[in-house]
Amino acid sequence: MPEGHVLHRAARLQGKRLAGRTIRAASPQGRFSAGAAEIDGTTLEAIEARGKHLFYRFDGGRVVHVHLGLFGKFRVQTPPFPDPSPNARLLLSTDTDRIHLAGPTTCALLDPDAVDRVIERLGPDPILDPVDGAERLTRSLARRRIPIGAALLDQKVVAGIGNVYRAELLFLVGLHPFVPANEVEPEVLDQLWKLSVDELRAGERSGRIVTVRPADVGERTRSALGRGERLYAYKRQGRACRRCGTDIVSADIDGRNVWWCPRCQPER
Numbered sequence: 211m212p213e214g215h216v217l218h219r220a221a222r223l224q225g226k227r228l229a230g231r232t233i234r235a236a237s238p239q240g241r242f243s244a245g246a247a248e249i250d251g252t253t254l255e256a257i258e259a260r261g262k263h264l265f266y267r268f269d270g271g272r273v274v275h276v277h278l279g280l281f282g283k284f285r286v287q288t289p290p291f292p293d294p295s296p297n298a299r300l301l302l303s304t305d306t307d308r309i310h311l312a313g314p315t316t317c318a319l320l321d322p323d324a325v326d327r328v329i330e331r332l333g334p335d336p337i338l339d340p341v342d343g344a345e346r347l348t349r350s351l352a353r354r355r356i357p358i359g360a361a362l363l364d365q366k367v368v369a370g371i372g373n374v375y376r377a378e379l380l381f382l383v384g385l386h387p388f389v390p391a392n393e394v395e396p397e398v399l400d401q402l403w404k405l406s407v408d409e410l411r412a413g414e415r416s417g418r419i420v421t422v423r424p425a426d427v428g429e430r431t432r433s434a435l436g437r438g439e440r441l442y443a444y445k446r447q448g449r450a451c452r453r454c455g456t457d458i459v460s461a462d463i464d465g466r467n468v469w470w471c472p473r474c475q476p477e478r
């Protein structure tokens with residue numbers, strides 16, 4: 211599933227092309243025809259991301275809420291536009307650009323109050339709330355006895371972290387994924403928050419998740435690393451930890467796998 215950096219990047223790049231423009235909207239698949247008709251011919255004022263959610267704000271207060279879920283995918287197209295795929299839920303186009311959206315979990319027209327309700331249910335977003343997010347995270351985890359690894363995927367706790375960033379952030383901060391959330395020291399949570407801000411911002415800029423530090427991969431730069439060299443823990447079970455050589459292990463938390471190094475992230 212795309213993590214928060216993907217949505218922030220989509221908001222920024224799509225906004226450059228479409229914000230401030232009069233938009234033609236259509237739903238070739240048909241499942242969003244009524245919503246598309248409502249925004250067709252109106253001006254797209256802004257595209258905003260929060261966590262894994264996107265909000266397309268049109269003049270007159272109409273907002274299209276998109277959540278990609280597991281299978282949703284954007285394509286950015288330029289003329290000559292290809293025929294849309296039959297499962298295109300939403301096309302947003304001008305003469306020069308087209309956003310093609312297929313397979314989202316959510317694509318719905320919301321009024322501003324409903325948008326606020328979606329946003330109120332979300333925890334701090336590392337990209338949007340770098341300054342006060344650590345305090346909000348600390349407060350919210352103080353009430354939770356669930357494993358820190360489970361808490362980090364709960365979008366009410368922190369918005370935008372998915373399975374890749376969860377494993378990598380826990381590695382970077384040296385936390386075992388099964389430590390109860392309310393037993394993690396405030397200074398460790400502070401560090402975890404700062405790392406999540408830095409890592410999601412880097413992911414937003416580059417469009418990919420690269421967490422390994424040059425010192426652990428022969429001083430090569432992030433951009434020089436190939437697939438399979440960019441992460442410390444995610445999907446690396448049975449392979450040697452890049453820092454200490456111990457085999458990475460994995461386990462299930464709430465139906466999702468988590469990976470960690472037993473030596474760099476000791477059990478308490």
Ligand SMILES: [Zn+2]
Nearest residue numbers: 451454471474
């Ligand atoms: Zn290790």
